[in-house]
Amino acid sequence: MASTDYTLYYNTWSVYSQMVLLTFAFRGQPKDAQTEMAIKKQEVDIFKGAQVEEVPVLTNSHVLPKPIADSLDITYHIAKHYPSLLPEEKKHEIIELLRKPAEAYAQKAAVEAKIAQPGISERYRKALEFKMTIVQNEKINGVTPTEIETQKRNTTTVLDKIVKLYDSASGPWLWGRTSPTALDVHLAIFLARLHDVGHAVLVPEPLVAFYHMTRETKEWGNVYQGRKTIIGV
Template structure:
């Protein structure tokens, strides 16, 4: 979502606000580099991607929403003033959906492997700082990952997603334009929503997406920015 939002960023406020991003891939499936001591203690205590490390402050910014808001401070069309509060609220609500639950429903093996990896590390001679980070990560897995895979939580998540998608479809239909809120170019909300639409289709849950949003997604995903970011790949690691 961050990479696509940045690809759609538009013009910076001025030359001094231009941002260059150097991407550093993190192998999260087999090598699980996000669980290394360096990553969890120095880069992102959540042990997740994405994370943005600004060179001026050096203080990492985790979470897609926070990174997007940071970038939008330099690129106004990402969250334009005309509808900025609505866009921020809807991005927040969109991320209220557990993408993890949709992606890994009925497939707990990946998260169980992460848990086992962390518990194995706890038995090794590691630093106190790393041990504390692992404790926090294990608690996060319990609260943020395992908890959302229960049948009750999954049902609630699907109901919430369906309601929000219906609202967004109505918003799109109300404007009758390629982008939400009748904007001339896509905002950060469009970027995040389009990736969610693609994720649902990639994991076989296209039923979550209303027809109008599917058509909106198809058009955007034929654009050069989408191809630049995705390069023919899926949004899901599965």
């Protein structure tokens, strides 16, 4: 029986929620029986009183002094219990690379995809359009062509660093490991999001194989259930 029961508040279409859900799915073996985690999942509707920024949130009144409301912090907390996610010899490199990818433009694309859905109510559409205004003004700085090109260059820079860590001949995961780290998990979702928003061309060829490999795992299938990373594609 798990010693610590948590509640994870998430939304299916929040990329940050997906990162936490897939990290837990790939958690591996616990450090010991006492540190094994049990997580109850509670879905939050981000268009009925909540925002994308409010999920995921991990709570446990007995263990946590306050809820954890950042996807990376939740990832690190899970990794304390499941050390294969953050192996000591790669810890600093993984943490540094996990900070890099930005998702603001992908968030805009997710909202756009929802607005484009046929059959949604006018009230819902207006709510989405209002959310798009917030995303546009506060998250993406207008999404000017210059900003988009900057984000593409940043993505290419990060992926060029990561691709050097991948050698499928040595093992299925980064550094030739036989089990995924937290970086593998977040990378898989980042690559999938690039595909889903029409930027697959930014993915280096070796990481295309990595992307397809992760999508064929049972862990990916259990989390995504055949869905894309964004709605409406």
